[in-house]
Amino acid sequence: MQSEQEILRQYLKENGLRRTPEREHILQEIFATHEHFDVDELYLRLCQKGVKISKASIYRALRLFLDCGLIREVDFSDGHWHFEHIYGHNQHAHLRCLGCGEIVEFEDPNLTLLQGQLGRDYHYQIVSCHLEVKGYCATCGKTREKSL
Amino acid sequence: MQSEQEILRQYLKENGLRRTPEREHILQEIFATHEHFDVDELYLRLCQKGVKISKASIYRALRLFLDCGLIREVDFSDGHWHFEHIYGHNQHAHLRCLGCGEIVEFEDPNLTLLQGQLGRDYHYQIVSCHLEVKGYCATCGKTREKSL
DNA sequence: AAATTATTGCAACCGAGTCGCAATAAAGAT
DNA sequence: ATCTTTATTGCGACTCGGTTGCAATAATTT
Numbered sequence: 129m130q131s132e133q134e135i136l137r138q139y140l141k142e143n144g145l146r147r148t149p150e151r152e153h154i155l156q157e158i159f160a161t162h163e164h165f166d167v168d169e170l171y172l173r174l175c176q177k178g179v180k181i182s183k184a185s186i187y188r189a190l191r192l193f194l195d196c197g198l199i200r201e202v203d204f205s206d207g208h209w210h211f212e213h214i215y216g217h218n219q220h221a222h223l224r225c226l227g228c229g230e231i232v233e234f235e236d237p238n239l240t241l242l243q244g245q246l247g248r249d250y251h252y253q254i255v256s257c258h259l260e261v262k263g264y265c266a267t268c269g270k271t272r273e274k275s276l
Numbered sequence: 277m278q279s280e281q282e283i284l285r286q287y288l289k290e291n292g293l294r295r296t297p298e299r300e301h302i303l304q305e306i307f308a309t310h311e312h313f314d315v316d317e318l319y320l321r322l323c324q325k326g327v328k329i330s331k332a333s334i335y336r337a338l339r340l341f342l343d344c345g346l347i348r349e350v351d352f353s354d355g356h357w358h359f360e361h362i363y364g365h366n367q368h369a370h371l372r373c374l375g376c377g378e379i380v381e382f383e384d385p386n387l388t389l390l391q392g393q394l395g396r397d398y399h400y401q402i403v404s405c406h407l408e409v410k411g412y413c414a415t416c417g418k419t420r421e422k423s424l
Numbered sequence: 425a426a427a428t429t430a431t432t433g434c435a436a437c438c439g440a441g442t443c444g445c446a447a448t449a450a451a452g453a454t
Numbered sequence: 455a456t457c458t459t460t461a462t463t464g465c466g467a468c469t470c471g472g473t474t475g476c477a478a479t480a481a482t483t484t
Contacts, residue, residue, distance in 0.1 A: 146430055146481050167471085182433045187472065203351040203408075207441085208471060223394055232398055238386050243409070246371055250380055251414035260351075260406045261391070266399035294450050294461055315440085330464045335441060355472085356440060 132159050132198055132215050139196040153179045154189045155198070164202055164212045164231070203260055221259035227268025280307050280346055280363045287344035301327045302337045303346070312350055312360045312379070351408055369407035375416025 130138070136155055140147055157174055158165065165173075167186055174181055190211060193199045202210040204224065219240055223232040236259070243254050263269075278286070284303055288295055305322055306313065313321075315334055322329055338359060341347045350358040350370065367388060371380040387405060395402045411417075 144430085148431065148481075150432070180433095183471095184434080184473080185432060188431085201353055203353065203406075205349055205351065223398060223400060225400070226403060232400075234394070234398075236390060238390065242384060242386065246382070246409060247411070250371060250382075251417075252371060252373070252380075252409075252411040253417045254409060254411040255374060256410045258351075258406075258408045260408075261394060261400075261402060262404045263395070263400040263402040269399075269401040292461085296450075296462065298463070328464095331440095332442080332465080333463060336462085 132213070135198060135215065136193070136196060145192075150181050150185050151189050151192070153181065154186060155193065158193070158199065158211075158213050159215070162213075164210050166208060166210050200256060203258065205260075219257070221261065223261045223263070225265040225268055226262055227264050227271065230265055280361070283344065283346060283363065284341075293340075298329050298333050299337050299340070301329065302334060303341065306341070306347065306359075306361050307363070310361075310365070312358050314356060314358050348404060351406065367405070369409065371409045371411070373413040373416055374410055375412050375419065378413055 132155060133152065136151065137147055139145075140151075153174060154170070157170060157177070157179075160173075167183060167190070171181075171183055171186055174186075190199065190209075194201070194211075198215055199211045199213045202212050202222065204210050220233045220235045221239065223234060224230070239257060239259060243257050246252060247254050280303060281300065284299065285295055287293075288299075301322060302318070305318060305325070305327075308321075315331060315338070319329070319331055319334055322334075338347065338357075342349070342359075346363055347359045347361045350360050352358050352372065368381045368383045369387065371382060372378070384407070387407060391402045391405050394400060
């Protein structure tokens, strides 16, 4: 099992791209936690650690990481991009509270089954599978009931 | 079973909002097909039918239709919003080809089951459930194999 | 060490979506 | 029917996430 750094370096070499400290800093920061992140958060975290880097470079690096399959987009329908790193993560989906924004990650074995089934039924080679469920958590649900 | 027009009118009345020809034109155009759409497409279709309307009003109307549950967002991760009308549509998910852009809609009874289960497990009141699967269709998959 | 060229940071730019405002027009009251 | 109230419209200006052109920098190859 390769580390994410090794995967990146291999991808760079195979595509005639260059290994730079910026890219490695960004990658390291992404894999420092298992949280979802967006560009601003990532930028802030890097600044706080004293890493000087421009947002443009972060955007460019993220596109690169998407291409080599180290991260993936997560849709929170709030008008900007969110990401999560994939490597070492299991297939999982999100349950998000429309009230407080809490995010529950859950795994569903059926999802894996469904992927295989879809692939066969429609002769598709599946690349990604995103399940985003929205609703109200117990607390927010109760608050809502009162105000309706 | 009410028509979508009736649902809209009821919602407007209940919320002290007004019934306008613009809103009804937009709604009618949305339900004229069962296709997904984005703002530009919708705007174009309305223009072609001789309906004079501004994009700002379309954006505002769509937010309204989202609120009253007549349409929902679909995430194609291409940087802008897509929608589909819900009313009269069954719960369904999308399988999209990353090569040619073909979109297959499919229904999965397991999704409905999963919703109920999630609601119970996490004490969530589920509002929406989006499954977006991406991959390569048979044709594009073959083309890709050759070029790799 | 020199040559080549990918990458960076900056700032200008792009475009989807929003918003303030004056003009218009629904809906209810008289 | 007319008046009053106020939601809605269209316009254009604006916001802001994300992209891009370019000159300077720096990673790799020879």
